[in-house]
Amino acid sequence: MNDRRHFLRQAAAGIGISLCAGTVTSILAGCETDESLPNVPDGSTFTFDVGAEPGLAVVGSIIETPIDGLTNPPTVFITRVDDTTFAVFSTICTHQGCPVSLPSEPGDLCVCPCHMAAYSPVDGSIVRQPLSGSATDLPKYRTSYNAETQILTITT
């Protein structure tokens, strides 16, 4: 009888360990999901009407905006680099996924309020690492601009 109880306790402990291990594995797998990746296949294209966006009228300006059809990230930064060149990059911090803020003043950095990582408003490159750990550049998208129609095409 004692042997049987001992066996049952050992089996229950083993199941518990297996469940815990499975749960931990699931949690870790969830943590590995890169929230910064777009929700669409590579090569998908989207358009944005620059002519309808007064916030991009001046070279050096930057806006945060959703893009129709792109839900992850929910918004992107668009910077007007020069008259016909735009940079488009994710607003999701590459450290732990917080939303990065627009620069508070022209010429300031895009700062993540969670751990203070800072990114260039020109191209989303990492300028200051977070208080602990590390971050990489914000994912950037390929763009092409039609100056006649003022339509910006964004490719994931």
Ligand code: FES
């Ligand atoms: S999540 Fe942005 S700095 Fe940590």
